[in-house]
Amino acid sequence: MTDADETTSGVLGRRPMRADARRNYEKLLAAAREAFAAAGMGASLEDIARRAEVGIGTLYRHFPTRQDLFEAVYVDEVEVLCRAADEVAELPPWEALAAWLRRFVGYTATKRAIAEALNHRSAVFASGWKLVSAAGEPLLRRAQESGEARPDASFDDVIRLVGGVTMYPFADPAQLERVLTMALDGVRVRPSR
Amino acid sequence: MTDADETTSGVLGRRPMRADARRNYEKLLAAAREAFAAAGMGASLEDIARRAEVGIGTLYRHFPTRQDLFEAVYVDEVEVLCRAADEVAELPPWEALAAWLRRFVGYTATKRAIAEALNHRSAVFASGWKLVSAAGEPLLRRAQESGEARPDASFDDVIRLVGGVTMYPFADPAQLERVLTMALDGVRVRPSR
DNA sequence: TTGCAAGCGGAGGCGTGCCTCCATATAGTG
DNA sequence: CACTATATGGAGGCACGCCTCCGCTTGCAA
Numbered sequence: 001m002t003d004a005d006e007t008t009s010g011v012l013g014r015r016p017m018r019a020d021a022r023r024n025y026e027k028l029l030a031a032a033r034e035a036f037a038a039a040g041m042g043a044s045l046e047d048i049a050r051r052a053e054v055g056i057g058t059l060y061r062h063f064p065t066r067q068d069l070f071e072a073v074y075v076d077e078v079e080v081l082c083r084a085a086d087e088v089a090e091l092p093p094w095e096a097l098a099a100w101l102r103r104f105v106g107y108t109a110t111k112r113a114i115a116e117a118l119n120h121r122s123a124v125f126a127s128g129w130k131l132v133s134a135a136g137e138p139l140l141r142r143a144q145e146s147g148e149a150r151p152d153a154s155f156d157d158v159i160r161l162v163g164g165v166t167m168y169p170f171a172d173p174a175q176l177e178r179v180l181t182m183a184l185d186g187v188r189v190r191p192s193r
Numbered sequence: 194m195t196d197a198d199e200t201t202s203g204v205l206g207r208r209p210m211r212a213d214a215r216r217n218y219e220k221l222l223a224a225a226r227e228a229f230a231a232a233g234m235g236a237s238l239e240d241i242a243r244r245a246e247v248g249i250g251t252l253y254r255h256f257p258t259r260q261d262l263f264e265a266v267y268v269d270e271v272e273v274l275c276r277a278a279d280e281v282a283e284l285p286p287w288e289a290l291a292a293w294l295r296r297f298v299g300y301t302a303t304k305r306a307i308a309e310a311l312n313h314r315s316a317v318f319a320s321g322w323k324l325v326s327a328a329g330e331p332l333l334r335r336a337q338e339s340g341e342a343r344p345d346a347s348f349d350d351v352i353r354l355v356g357g358v359t360m361y362p363f364a365d366p367a368q369l370e371r372v373l374t375m376a377l378d379g380v381r382v383r384p385s386r
Numbered sequence: 387t388t389g390c391a392a393g394c395g396g397a398g399g400c401g402t403g404c405c406t407c408c409a410t411a412t413a414g415t416g
Numbered sequence: 417c418a419c420t421a422t423a424t425g426g427a428g429g430c431a432c433g434c435c436t437c438c439g440c441t442t443g444c445a446a
Contacts, residue, residue, distance in 0.1 A: 018392060018443055046433060055395030060435065115361050153375065154368075161372050164358040168308050175347075179354050182346065186379030211413055211422060239403060248425030253405065 025062050027052040033073050037108040041070055041116055070109065071124040077107040078128045085135035093146040097139045098184055101158070104136075105166040105180065114163060132159075150189045158187055218255050220245040226266050230301040234263055234309055263302065264317040270300040271321045278328035286339040290332045291377055294351070297329075298359040298373065307356060325352075343382045351380055 017025065031052035035043035045066060049059040063069035084103045088096040104110070110132065113125050133155055140158060143149035149158075165183045170176040210218065224245035228236035238259060242252040256262035277296045281289040297303070303325065306318050326348055333351060336342035342351075358376045363369040 020443070021393060024394085044433060045435090049395095056435080057395050057437085058393080061393070064435095066434090150375070153371065157368060157372050157375065160361055160363075160368070161358055161375050164361050164372075165354055165376075166357070167360050168353055168357045170353075175350060175353070178346065179350050179357075182343070182350065182354050182379035183358075183376065184379070185383065186375035186377070188383075190378065190381075191383060213413070214423060217424085237403060238405090242425090249405080250407085250425050251423075254423070257405095259404090 021062075024052070024054050024058055027054060028059055028062055028069070029072060029076070032069050033076075033109070036070060036073055036112065041066075041112055045069070067122065067124075070113075071122070073109045074113050074128055075124065077110045078131050081107055081110065082131055082135040085139060088139070093139075093142040094148040094188070097143040097149060097187075100136060100139050101162045101184065101187075102180070104159070104162060111163040111167060114159065115167075148189060149187055153187060161186060214255075217245070217247050217251055221247060221252055221255055221262070222265060222269070225262050226269075226302070229263060229266055229305065234259075234305055238262070260315065260317075263306075264315070264321075266302045267306050267321055268317065270303045271324050274300060274303065275324055275328040278332060281332070286332075286336040287341040287381070290336040290342060290380075293329060293332050294355045294377065294380075295373065297352070297355060304356040304360060307352065308360075341382060342380055346380060354379060 016022075028048065031048045032043075035048045035051065045059060046056055048069070049056045052059070059069070063072065081104065085100055088099045090096075091099060110128075113128065116125075136159070137155040140149060140153070140155050144151050144153075162180070162183050165179055166176070170179075209215075221241065224241045225236075228241045228244065238252060239249055241262070242249045245252070252262070256265065274297065278293055281292045283289075284292060303321075306321065309318075329352070330348040333342060333346070333348050337344050337346075355373070355376050358372055359369070363372075
């Protein structure tokens with residue numbers, strides 16, 4: 001709300017959080033990650049508080065709205081996803097894209113956020129998407145320039161294809177692998193004929 | 194549940210529904226179809242009754258449980274889907290499969306049912322899936338035998354790929370088309386190399 | 387050790403959805 | 417037209433999730 005946001009660590013020299021507060025903050029984040037992954041954006045906040053073993057009041061102290069909590073989980077994932085883009089940078093073009101997309105499927109909140117961003121306008125969702133795009137789009141472009149990814153696919157298309165597929169719960173990991181392979185093949189250019 | 198099911202029309206000679214009852218039954222079904230498509234299996238029943246312009250009591254008279262209502266919508270879709278399989282039967286193998294899958298993406302309840310069937314065991318879901326499989330699998334097999342669909346894909350794999358992609362809301366129909374094309378290309382065999 | 391700002395937790399008020407029950411209304415029959 | 421089996425609808429009890437508020441606890445600086 002105000003510009004005096006104290007949720008960041010002491011890095012900025014602002015008054016740092018008390019030790020117990022920071023501990024609870026982390027516990028809430030972890031519980032929220034699980035709950036959102038399992039039940040979507042509508043997960044019960046009281047349930048999250050219970051899982052984190054803190055009172056409901058503490059949850060609200062740290063995250064005044066559901067959106068705040070979800071966004072906190074989301075920005076965490078965005079950061080990891082951006083770092084992952086660097087890590088695959090040295091692979092050959094297609095392998096780099098494929099490896100990154102395979103990571104992407106694990107980040108549930110990110111996928112949900114993309115789905116919900118259409119309805120719930122949110123500055124955080126928008127800037128998160130900008131960051132993910134900035135990280136992933138060059139990988140796609142590189143694969144397109146090397147002639148391996150189909151040139152008519154936008155980054156957004158690819159994310160929807162790969163992300164959508166993996167929204168279903170998969171009981172059998174082998175099946176997930178098969179389906180994911182098909183999806184990636186859909187992104188690849190069809191060699192000659 | 195019991196064998197004395199009165200929800201069917203008078204075809205079987207059983208005591209037919211009163212005219213007003215049948216009218217309300219249809220209105221509820223239509224409202225439920227919309228609501229489930231928009232909000233998923235968890236749509237509010239009171240909201241469905243409101244949309245159908247009937248009292249909540251009437252909803253419960255016709256559909257004692259949420260599951261009953263959802264299943265009614267679902268079996269409707271399953272029937273249409275099965276008929277659709279016949280309609281495409283004369284097309285060449287690949288075109289038949291593709292055409293049928295393109296229809297499939299419109300049947301929201303069916304897709305949701307597949308997703309939820311893993312959790313909510315239900316005889317109706319199971320038998321519905323059997324029917325859809327019986328209708329769609331031959332199309333896949335035919336496309337595989339003609340060498341156009343990849344031989345290692347199961348029917349279940351294909352449904353998850355195509356169905357999953359289209360679980361996202363798409364604002365732009367052209368994008369849906371692009372992504373769907375990619376998904377279908379993932380199902381096709383990669384020609385030579 | 388002490389003082390107190392920072393933090394905690396959960397009771398409680400509110401809203402909403404679920405489902406039951408039954409007084410009332412009406413379609414269809416003779 | 418009159419009668420009754422069939423159907424209607426919504427009030428009300430219950431459960432649960434949201435969020436606020438405030439008396440109690442605790443980390444930590446001096």
